[in-house]
Amino acid sequence: MSIKRALVSVSDKRGIVDFCRELSSLGVEIISTGGTKNLLAKEGVPVIGISDVTGFPEILDGRVKTLHPAVHSGLLAIRDSEEHQKQMNELGLDYIDLVVVNLYPFQETIAKPDVAYEDAIENIDIGGPTMLRSAAKNHAFVSVVVDADDYSTVLEEIRAGGDTTLETRKRLAAKVFRHTAAYDALISDYLSKVTGDPLPERYTVTYEKIQDLRYGENPHQKAAFYRKPLAPAGTLTTAEQLHGKELSYNNINDANAALQIVKEFDEPAVVAVKHMNPCGVGVGSTVLEAYQKAYSADPTSIFGGIVAANRTIDKDTANLLKEIFLEIIIAPDFTPEALEILTQKKNIRLLKMGEFGSAADRKSEFVITSIDGGMIVQESDIHSLDPSELQVVTDRQPTAEELKQLLFGWKVVKHVKSNAIVLASGNMTVGVGAGQMNRVGSAKIAIEQAGEKAKGSVLASDAFFPMGDTLELAAKAGITAVIQPGGSIRDEESIKVANEHGIAMVFTGVRHFKH
Structure with missing residues (x-):
């Protein structure tokens, strides 16, 4: 086989003129649509309009132009099937050997500030994905290109043998289905957010590779770094490495x-x-x-x-x-x-x-955690504490300085692995206890790390105290105030211990487990 006819319709026109000019010089007939056809004709590349193939005009503002049997029979026909050959001949249909398509810029459209819903919907491509899927399904006979970075490989193989290799067609087909799956996932995500259904019955996500990594947590583990298509600024995925x-x-x-x-x-x-x-x-x-x-x-x-x-x-x-x-x-x-x-x-x-x-500008994102056989999804913890919501539960009120340090410690303990204890003084952490199997263990680590700095510091705990033992440790270390969620059936025990030692304690009513 050899590539004789190509259908070209691209939104991203990077390199398309040179690519098509070279195809034409190799004897490939080029069919095109809309703006791509106009560009190729303007640049002097021989091109046939899609209407000349279908015998039907582009209609409905270009919404319907390639959704036609003359296109999809040419893409889906099995070339070594006598029955398919017979039908194609009887109907006067020709094969299409190469498809070069990339899709309406949906991602770029919804990335615009205050994009109108109607504009987003209008940039959902229908004909493009259909042609790509048809060609990719029939990759045994049809080459399909969705990425301008593959133009050079396709040209090189056509020059060498008149066609691409089956191995290349398989690789390009896989790339197409990844591309259309990502495109549909982005549309699904957009519409789910618009309709207020962020955790639907099927959760589909897509990410773009930033780079391969040398390895994962350990040298024997493969790894790569990906980003969301619309990753917000100020995140690691958008950072510039200097x-x-x-x-x-x-x-x-x-x-x-x-x-x-x-x-x-x-x-x-x-x-x-x-x-x-x-x-x-x-x-x-x-x-x-x-x-x-x-x-x-x-x-x-x-x-x-x-x-x-x-x-x-x-x-x-x-x-x-x-x-x-x-x-x-x-x-x-x-x-x-x-x-x-x-x-x-x-x-x-x-x-x-x-x-x-x-x-205050931070927005909640959904965080995905993989487990064997599935995943769990939750909102990111961006809760910001309103000081007016604090409940003082002890006889002694915290001083203005203690309250300042308590709020500082609360911001930090939220990000420490549970069970978490943070000691703070003078607008800095002086002790951090993380990831222990019990809260007393975390408190001991934080107090030991702080040493003499523990005296006069305040303590933040990511979750409530199930008993008064952590408060006993805090009092012994000279800690003067405590912030914790409250909510234990034994809160009174902790309050009693705090009162006995003159410790001021406030409840937030919010827990910050981090596993």
């Missing part, structure tokens, strides 16, 4: 954790993360002061960690950052002086995020 070696799977997980924490703060803040838990969080009047606090919170654990800031990294901060080994530094931007300093370290990754926006 310097350093490629991100690893573990880098990406830790960097995402650091970003989620630093976005909690509107004032200058710096977060240091190790193994997806914060080892130091600081807030200050400048990014330099915030970093100094984050560093002093745990100078040991920050080594080899990831640092995220919500302000531009300046020269003075960069000079401190360069003194220790860090995997990644994340910030809205870096001054030229800071870049000059930090890029002297060959391997450190520098990620420019652009502006994060305020904590």
